[in-house]
Amino acid sequence: MSTVSDTTHGDAATAAASPVTSPDDGLSPAALAEKYGLSVSGARPGLAEYVRQLWGRRHFIRAYASARVTAQYTNARLGQLWQVMTPLLNAAVYFLIFGVLLGSKRGIENYVAYLIIGIFIFTFTQSSVLAGVKAISGNLGLIRALHFPRASLPVAFTLMQLQQLLISMAVMLVIVLFTGEVPAWSWLLIVPALLLQSVFNVGLALGMARLGSKMTDLTQLMPFILRTWLYASGVFYSIRAVLEKHDLPWIVHLLLELNPAAVYIDLVRFALIDSFGRNELPPHVWAVAVGWALVAGIGGFLFFWKAEESYGRG
Amino acid sequence: MAEQSAVTEASTAAGTAVGARVPTVVADRLNVVYRVHGGGGKGNAVAALRRIVRRQKSPNVREVHAVKDVSFVAYRGEAIGLIGTNGSGKSTLLKAVAGLLPAESGKVYTDGQPSLLGVNAALMNDLTGERNVILGGLAMGMSQEEIRAKYQDIVDFSGINEKGDFISLPMRTYSSGMAARLRFSIAAAKSHDVLMIDEALATGDRKFQKRSEARIRELRKEAGTVFLVSHNNKSIRDTCERVLWLEKGTLVMDGPTDEVLKAYEKETGK
Ligand SMILES: Nc1ncnc2c1ncn2[C@@H]1O[C@H](COP(=O)(O)OP(=O)(O)OP(=O)(O)O)[C@@H](O)[C@H]1O
Numbered sequence: 105m106s107t108v109s110d111t112t113h114g115d116a117a118t119a120a121a122s123p124v125t126s127p128d129d130g131l132s133p134a135a136l137a138e139k140y141g142l143s144v145s146g147a148r149p150g151l152a153e154y155v156r157q158l159w160g161r162r163h164f165i166r167a168y169a170s171a172r173v174t175a176q177y178t179n180a181r182l183g184q185l186w187q188v189m190t191p192l193l194n195a196a197v198y199f200l201i202f203g204v205l206l207g208s209k210r211g212i213e214n215y216v217a218y219l220i221i222g223i224f225i226f227t228f229t230q231s232s233v234l235a236g237v238k239a240i241s242g243n244l245g246l247i248r249a250l251h252f253p254r255a256s257l258p259v260a261f262t263l264m265q266l267q268q269l270l271i272s273m274a275v276m277l278v279i280v281l282f283t284g285e286v287p288a289w290s291w292l293l294i295v296p297a298l299l300l301q302s303v304f305n306v307g308l309a310l311g312m313a314r315l316g317s318k319m320t321d322l323t324q325l326m327p328f329i330l331r332t333w334l335y336a337s338g339v340f341y342s343i344r345a346v347l348e349k350h351d352l353p354w355i356v357h358l359l360l361e362l363n364p365a366a367v368y369i370d371l372v373r374f375a376l377i378d379s380f381g382r383n384e385l386p387p388h389v390w391a392v393a394v395g396w397a398l399v400a401g402i403g404g405f406l407f408f409w410k411a412e413e414s415y416g417r418g
Numbered sequence: 419m420a421e422q423s424a425v426t427e428a429s430t431a432a433g434t435a436v437g438a439r440v441p442t443v444v445a446d447r448l449n450v451v452y453r454v455h456g457g458g459g460k461g462n463a464v465a466a467l468r469r470i471v472r473r474q475k476s477p478n479v480r481e482v483h484a485v486k487d488v489s490f491v492a493y494r495g496e497a498i499g500l501i502g503t504n505g506s507g508k509s510t511l512l513k514a515v516a517g518l519l520p521a522e523s524g525k526v527y528t529d530g531q532p533s534l535l536g537v538n539a540a541l542m543n544d545l546t547g548e549r550n551v552i553l554g555g556l557a558m559g560m561s562q563e564e565i566r567a568k569y570q571d572i573v574d575f576s577g578i579n580e581k582g583d584f585i586s587l588p589m590r591t592y593s594s595g596m597a598a599r600l601r602f603s604i605a606a607a608k609s610h611d612v613l614m615i616d617e618a619l620a621t622g623d624r625k626f627q628k629r630s631e632a633r634i635r636e637l638r639k640e641a642g643t644v645f646l647v648s649h650n651n652k653s654i655r656d657t658c659e660r661v662l663w664l665e666k667g668t669l670v671m672d673g674p675t676d677e678v679l680k681a682y683e684k685e686t687g688k
């Protein structure tokens with residue numbers, strides 16, 4: 105079993121090498137590995153096995169997400185209070201600019217609720233993407249130190265954003281009530297809408313995690329991409345109104361209508377705002393919402409899994 | 419099994435229990451090459467743009483052949499020391515065994531998933547030591563009950579709390595030795611098929627080194643294989659009965675600790 109490349113020390117090593125004659129002696133390394141069921145190091149597990157491993161780490165994912173939430177604000181004097189303050193301040197700033205200064209509320213009843221829902225729902229997707237980009241590249245220490253299915257990290261980061269969203273939602277509901285909306289059964293529709301959006305976000309975060317692990321320039325690029333997406337998602341204005349007023353090329357029309365962020369935002373608006381009726385929704389909205397969740401969720405997972413063995417390398 | 423004791427056990431082993439030598443790591447003519455991009459050339463923006471426009475790869479991609487044609491077989495219950503001068507390829511070899519670096523050619527076969535404990539394998543620096551213990555355990559696949567049962571042992575073993583309540587402080591506030599101790603304690607709480615320790619104990623004090631060496635011996639008894647990289651020949655002598663000596667990426671010698679260390683000490687003029 106000894107390898108001796110240096111002849112001067114050869115005697116010492118060979119002496120220890122083969123006192124035991126074993127039936128394994130004649131085997132090639134590959135055959136020896138085969139015989140004892142050894143596997144190639146760092147090989148990617150099969151898809152079913154990978155899903156099983158990931159399910160086995162569900163407690164890790166949950167605990168990791170909540171630990172991160174707690175750690176997020178430990179440096180701030182006000183601590184956890186920022187979880188509520190951040191969305192509130194965001195809403196105030198956007199209202200000041202778009203509602204008061206620019207006056208883009210034309211034709212939208214209950215603009216405050218309209219705007220706040222748009223911002224909070226978009227922020228959920230936005231922060232999932234941003235967290236996804238850094239999920240692998242920002243945790244190389246953990247990845248190199250311990251072995252676990254890497255998809256745990258992007259999933260945990262999305263879960264963390266979901267936790268933040270739920271707090272924002274509570275803030276949002278209070279504001280929506282203040283703007284004069286009355287609770288109705290339709291409010292329950294936010295549950296399926298947010299579930300679908302969460303699946304969509306997980307898939308997106310997984311995809312971005314793989315891209316971000318390879319392309320370090322992505323972190324610099326992301327803010328611009330996300331801002332473009334924000335402006336195209338009808339957060340401050342009504343996409344419907346724009347589509348009706350302007351004669352846009354059909355492809356732009358289609359893109360605006362299929363834009364997943366806009367779809368999820370409009371679903372929540374539809375659920376919470378009474379004056380936001382069915383006619384404001386794009387056609388086949390639930391089908392599109394489910395479609396995006398499936399495409400992003402499954403696609404993102406497969407895309408991430410395909411490079412599982414490469415995370416942490418280099 | 420020890421190469422050393424193999425001699426004495428040869429008589430008993432030859433007839434019957436040859437099967438006791440179960441391989442856990444098989445390296446087959448392993449080569450690892452690092453490719454360093456942009457090792458030279460102009461680093462300014464204009465040069466970078468010109469490269470992108472002309473669709474060139476980074477100018478001079480330098481290759482570092484860090485592990486050359488290394489083959490060995492490690493068995494269950496063995497503790498193997500890995501020695502060699504700085505830059506000889508020890509860390510690289512372990513990373514390749516752990517599957518963290520791709521092999522240029524050749525293969526490494528392992529039993530289960532090897533765990534590598536490196537010098538600066540930080541866990542979650544902004545989280546408290548307590549969180550690190552729990553999350554580290556969960557990440558390694560331990561159940562919540564298991565961690566709850568072992569939590570106190572892990573903390574006691576690390577000795578983090580000996581100087582006050584440090585376990586509830588973020589890990590970034592730990593000294594490098596303290597962080598290394600906690601990391602080792604977390605990793606050692608689970609039995610591993612293959613555990614590789616790359617100088618992770620070097621910053622620990624004498625008392626902790628003693629304690630961790632004892633734990634390494636225990637892990638071996640639990641039928642694992644332990645690799646230990648250290649520049650401290652004494653700690654290699656105390657824990658390992660077999661040593662691999664790497665130099666410039668090639669395996670110079672592989673044999674019982676005493677002989678290899680003697681040769682190594684002669685070579686390095688100690
Ligand atoms: N990330 C890297 N990129 C390029 N070359 C590398 C990289 N890491 C290591 N090397 C090179 O590979 C060779 C082996 O390095 P390695 O870290 O394996 O040495 P080592 O034996 O662990 O040394 P030490 O005793 O100092 O820890 C060295 O020549 C080093 O320059």
Ligand SMILES: [Mg+2]
Nearest residue numbers: 508509510616
């Ligand atoms: Mg090293």
